Ligand SMILES: Nc1ncnc2c1ncn2[C@@H]1O[C@H](COP(=O)(O)OS(=O)(=O)O)[C@@H](OP(=O)(O)O)[C@H]1O
């Protein structure tokens with residue numbers, strides 16, 4: 001019996017079919033690929049390309065995209081520091097469940113605060129949390145501006161926009177950092193291939 005947060009008198013129920021059994025069934029190991037970076041840095045594009053690459057290889061994955069989750073699970077949250085922290089906490093917990101189910105969970109969120117990303121990492125065995133930093137310059141992201149949000153932020157119509165008047169804390173010890181090469185952003189399939197190779201080498205693509 002334990003007391004956690006606001007819940008008291010709660011019990012953990014073990015089930016005979018666990019993560020190991022599920023992983024054997026689908027011949028892969030559950031983990032979380034956490035993609036962080038500025039708006040417009042290419043997180044969602046990379047998440048989808050990696051999902052497709054894993055699908056081709058016969059591996060089950062699921063994408064948790066910040067923008068999409070704010071249409072449902074997180075629709076009561078805004079962009080204050082507290083709400084972003086709660087957003088990341090919830091997604092970290094959901095990602096942990098997907099990894100426990102045996103899936104390769106691809107989370108793509110700005111996740112601007114280091115302590116929040118580290119808290120998600122701490123929910124899993126360290127090796128099972130693969131942090132990918134989309135290290136693209138603000139000028140590139142702002143130049144892309146596919147949703148016109150940077151323009152609105154510059155004009156003051158959006159307050160607290162990450163990279164403009166709200167902070168982004170770059171990872172200090174991420175597993176994979178993606179940068180421009182000779183001033184050019186690598187194509188999404190090249191980045192996805194790099195992550196898939198990492199997963200293969202670390203043994204996640206077999207049980
Ligand atoms: N103030 C502010 N700052 C940053 N981003 C904003 C803001 N307002 C709206 N948006 C849109 O919300 C998307 C980011 O959602 P996330 O859940 O990933 O953000 S966070 O991790 O909680 O910071 C982000 O999507 P991406 O461009 O895909 O990153 C924006 O489209």
Ligand SMILES: Nc1ncnc2c1ncn2[C@@H]1O[C@H](COP(=O)(O)OP(=O)(O)O)[C@@H](O)[C@H]1O
Pocket residue numbers: 037038039040041042043044045046144146185186187188
């Ligand atoms: N590797 C890439 N090279 C060139 N353009 C890209 C690349 N990745 C994404 N883009 C483009 O950049 C814009 C932002 O990408 P998106 O994946 O929506 O970023 P985020 O999810 O970080 O906001 C889109 O218009 C997308 O087509």
